[in-house]
Amino acid sequence: MSRFFERYEPETRQFFDEVIATEGSPRPHYDKMLQRFAQFSIDDIKARREIVNIFFRNQGITFTVYGEDEGVERLFPFDLIPRVVPAHEWETIEKGLIQRITALNEFLNDIYHGQKILKDKIIPAELILGSQHFRREFVGINPPLGIYIHVTGSDIIRDRHGNYLVLEDNLRTPSGVSYMLQNRQAMKRAFPVLFDKYKIRPIENYPQELLRTLQEISPISRREPNVVVLTPGIYNSAYFEHSFLARQMGIELTEGKDLVVNNNKVYTRTTRGLEQVDVIYRRVDDAYLDPLVFRPDSKLGVAGLVNAYRKGNVTLANAIGCGVADDKVIYSFVPKIIKYYLGEDPILENVPTWLASNPDDLKYILANLDSLVVKAANESGGYGMLIGPESTIEEQEKFAEMIVANPRNYIAQPTISLSRHPSFFNDTELWGCHIDLRPYVLYGKNVTIVPGGLTRVALKRGSLVVNSSQGGGSKDTWVVDE
Amino acid sequence: MLSRVAESLFWMSRYFERAENTARFLDVNFNLLLDLNKITHVENPNYWIALILVTSDKERFNSLYESYSARTVTDYLVFNKNNPNSIISCISLARENARSIIESISSEMWEQVNNLYHYLQSVTPQSVQNDPYSFYKEIKNASHLFQGITDNTFSHNEGWDFIQIAKYLERTDNIARLIDVKYHMLLSEAESQTEIVAGSEDIIQWMAVLKSCSALEAFRKVYLSKIDPDNILRFLILDRTFPRSINFSVCAAEDALWRISGSSRHRYVNNADRLIGKLEAELSYTAIEDIYAKGLHHYLEDLEQRLVKVGEQVHLTYFAYHTPEIEPLDIEEALPFTGVAGGRAYWSQAQQHQQQQ
Numbered sequence: 001m002s003r004f005f006e007r008y009e010p011e012t013r014q015f016f017d018e019v020i021a022t023e024g025s026p027r028p029h030y031d032k033m034l035q036r037f038a039q040f041s042i043d044d045i046k047a048r049r050e051i052v053n054i055f056f057r058n059q060g061i062t063f064t065v066y067g068e069d070e071g072v073e074r075l076f077p078f079d080l081i082p083r084v085v086p087a088h089e090w091e092t093i094e095k096g097l098i099q100r101i102t103a104l105n106e107f108l109n110d111i112y113h114g115q116k117i118l119k120d121k122i123i124p125a126e127l128i129l130g131s132q133h134f135r136r137e138f139v140g141i142n143p144p145l146g147i148y149i150h151v152t153g154s155d156i157i158r159d160r161h162g163n164y165l166v167l168e169d170n171l172r173t174p175s176g177v178s179y180m181l182q183n184r185q186a187m188k189r190a191f192p193v194l195f196d197k198y199k200i201r202p203i204e205n206y207p208q209e210l211l212r213t214l215q216e217i218s219p220i221s222r223r224e225p226n227v228v229v230l231t232p233g234i235y236n237s238a239y240f241e242h243s244f245l246a247r248q249m250g251i252e253l254t255e256g257k258d259l260v261v262n263n264n265k266v267y268t269r270t271t272r273g274l275e276q277v278d279v280i281y282r283r284v285d286d287a288y289l290d291p292l293v294f295r296p297d298s299k300l301g302v303a304g305l306v307n308a309y310r311k312g313n314v315t316l317a318n319a320i321g322c323g324v325a326d327d328k329v330i331y332s333f334v335p336k337i338i339k340y341y342l343g344e345d346p347i348l349e350n351v352p353t354w355l356a357s358n359p360d361d362l363k364y365i366l367a368n369l370d371s372l373v374v375k376a377a378n379e380s381g382g383y384g385m386l387i388g389p390e391s392t393i394e395e396q397e398k399f400a401e402m403i404v405a406n407p408r409n410y411i412a413q414p415t416i417s418l419s420r421h422p423s424f425f426n427d428t429e430l431w432g433c434h435i436d437l438r439p440y441v442l443y444g445k446n447v448t449i450v451p452g453g454l455t456r457v458a459l460k461r462g463s464l465v466v467n468s469s470q471g472g473g474s475k476d477t478w479v480v481d482e
Numbered sequence: 483m484l485s486r487v488a489e490s491l492f493w494m495s496r497y498f499e500r501a502e503n504t505a506r507f508l509d510v511n512f513n514l515l516l517d518l519n520k521i522t523h524v525e526n527p528n529y530w531i532a533l534i535l536v537t538s539d540k541e542r543f544n545s546l547y548e549s550y551s552a553r554t555v556t557d558y559l560v561f562n563k564n565n566p567n568s569i570i571s572c573i574s575l576a577r578e579n580a581r582s583i584i585e586s587i588s589s590e591m592w593e594q595v596n597n598l599y600h601y602l603q604s605v606t607p608q609s610v611q612n613d614p615y616s617f618y619k620e621i622k623n624a625s626h627l628f629q630g631i632t633d634n635t636f637s638h639n640e641g642w643d644f645i646q647i648a649k650y651l652e653r654t655d656n657i658a659r660l661i662d663v664k665y666h667m668l669l670s671e672a673e674s675q676t677e678i679v680a681g682s683e684d685i686i687q688w689m690a691v692l693k694s695c696s697a698l699e700a701f702r703k704v705y706l707s708k709i710d711p712d713n714i715l716r717f718l719i720l721d722r723t724f725p726r727s728i729n730f731s732v733c734a735a736e737d738a739l740w741r742i743s744g745s746s747r748h749r750y751v752n753n754a755d756r757l758i759g760k761l762e763a764e765l766s767y768t769a770i771e772d773i774y775a776k777g778l779h780h781y782l783e784d785l786e787q788r789l790v791k792v793g794e795q796v797h798l799t800y801f802a803y804h805t806p807e808i809e810p811l812d813i814e815e816a817l818p819f820t821g822v823a824g825g826r827a828y829w830s831q832a833q834q835h836q837q838q839q
Binding site: 058233234239240246252254258269270 | 589593742
C-alpha cells in the first residue's frame, strides 16, 4: 500500500468506503490505482496539482463570487483521486436510469394530456395540480416525439451497504456536465501513466450526442435545424458550462436579448439580419423564459417565446413544466410511476421518504427531527435543508413551524451515510469524503447515457452536502471494463 | 454572426488597443522627462497634465487627486478602477467581453487576455515606479501577442473584421489625441497656430511623440535625420504605409468595413461605409498645408468627432439590429458604447444568479 493509503482511515465499520473493502484490503478495481499512487511522493502530487490548476485556470473554469467591489474568482475544487466504477455496476445504473427516465417522461406526457394516473388515483391529484411547477396552460401541447425531458441528471448515492439509490431527479436544467468533461481532460494531463493502466470508457462524445439529441427534436425536417443554447448571461454560476457546450457543439450561445419573436417564430439578431431558430437548449428557468407569460419583470427571457413554442415553431429542451416531476414530493411516487407505466419493478431504489402532507408521516417527521433530513420540495442546490443530527434545537423548532405551516412543501428522509472515497486534503494526506454520482441522460429518438457522470465530493470533513454552492468539489469518474 | 457577439469582439479589441496606447503614453513621458532632466525634472506637472488631457479626463482626475505628478498620474492611468480608461479597467473590460463570447473566440485568445488580467492583478504601484520600462513593455508586448494570436488562430471572417475596425478606430483616435496634446505642450496660447518653432526641447518632445507610436525608426528611414514638425505631422497623419499613422489606420478600418458589407470604392451600402470612405478620401488628398490652414488643433478635433460618428454608425448598422415590425430600440438605451460589463449587462445580473440544479 502506498504511503498515502497507509495512513488512510477508511472507518469501514461506519461507512461504505469505495476503495477499501475492510481495513487493509482494497477493492480489486482499485488495485492498479493504489500501486501507482504508492510510487508518488508529496512533491509528485503537488506537481500534478499544479498541472491541473493551470489547466483549469487557462480554460477559465472558475466560478465567481460577486461581492460589493469586484468578483473574486476561484477554481472549482477538484480532487486528484479518480473514482472507479466497474462495468458490471455501471450496467445496473444505466439500465435503472433508462427505466426511470422513460417512466418519468411517460408520466409528464400523461400529466399534460389525459392525466390517467390521477384518475386511477395512483397519485393524489392535488399534489400535481397544486405543484408550483405544474403549467396548466401546457396541457394538450405535443412536443416533438412526445419527449419532455431531453437532458436530465439524476443524483445517485450509495448507502451503508453499497446499494445504489436515487436521491433526486433533476429534470429542468441540470448542470455540471462540463466539469465531467474537463475533469477527464485534466486527469489525462496529470496522470497519463495511470490512465494507460485502465480500460476507461470514453465520455468525450457527450457534446456530439447532445447535439444529435437536440437536432432529433427539431420541429422541422426539411432543412438542417438551427439549434442554439440560451443562457441567463455571464453572471450565472453555470455560464462557463453554457459557453463550453455551445463551443463544443459548434452552435450559437445566445442570451435573451439575442432572440426575437416575430409572427410566432423565433429568430436570432445577427449582423446580417434575422435567422430563424428551431431548437433552443435553454438553461433559463421556466419562470424567466417569457415576460408575457411568466415573470413580467424578467430581463432574461424573450417576449413571445412561449407562443412560438405552443404553435410548434420551436422546440425547447427541456420542455416547459418538467419541474412537476422532479419535485421532492413526486419523487416518492417514482417507484409507483415506473410500475404504472412500464409494469416493471424499479431497478434503482429510492431513498425512503416521508411526506409531511400525509398526516401519519407528519407525526413521525415532527417526532424525529433530530435524526431525519428534511428538505423543501422545490429547492435545489442544497438550500432549504435541515440535517437532523447536525442541527440545533432552535433550527429544529424553526423547521417544525415551517413544516406545519406548509406541509405540502416538505419531505423527510433518513440520514443516509453516503459512501466515502479517499480524497486529498492539502495534497498531503487522504481523508474519507462523502460522494454522490450524477450521470447525464440524453433523450432523443433513444435514451443515451455517457458512461460515468460527475462525482461530487463533500470536501469539508464530515460534511454530507456535495453541492458546489456549499463547498463541494468533484472527481473524475471512470467506468472501467474489467 | 450574432450582433451581440460582433459587439463584444469589437469592444474586446477596442479596450485592448486602448490599454496599449495608454501604456505607450506613459512610457514615453518617463523617457522624455529623463531626456530633459537638464532643463526640467521628473515631477514637472506640465508634462503629467498633458497625459490627462490626452484622455479628456481632467474633471474626473481632479475629483480624485490633488496634484499632477508621476505618482498620481500613473496611479490614475494604470491602476484606478474608477477610471474606466485605466489600463486595469480596460483589460478587465476586454476580458469581460471576451468571457461573454468565450465560445466564439479561440482558446488561445482567451488565455492571452486572461493571463494579462491575472498579471495585472499581481502588479503593485511600487513595482511600476521601480521599473516603469519593463512594465510598459510587458503591456505593449501582451497587446502585440494578442493581435498575433488573433491573426493566427481566429478565422479571418466577419468577426475578425470587427476586431480590426475596433482596433484601427481606437488607434486613430489615440494618435490624434497624442498629436493634439503635443500641440498644447508646444504652443503657448498667445502663439499663432500655424507657426511652430523648433528649439532643442521641442525636437526632443517631437521625438517622444514619434517614439510613443513606435515611429521614430520608420520616420528616419523616410525623412533621414531631418526631424522637423512638418515632416513629423506628415508622417503621423498622412503616411499610408506606417501602421501607427492616421491615414493607414483609417484605410485599414475602411477595408474591414467594406469586407463586411461588400462595399467598394464609389459604392457604399450603409452610413458607416459612407463616413469612413469620405474620411479616407479626404485624407488621401490632404496636404500638410491644408491642415495648417484649418488649424492643427481644429483639424484633429474634427477628426475625433468624425471617428465617433463612424463608431455610432457601426453600432446602428450591425449591433442594434431591428426590423420595422419590431419596436425600434431606443437609441439612448441601446448605446452603451462600452460593450459588455460597463453598460447594460449589470441590469440583469441579479436574475442571472437564478438557482442551478
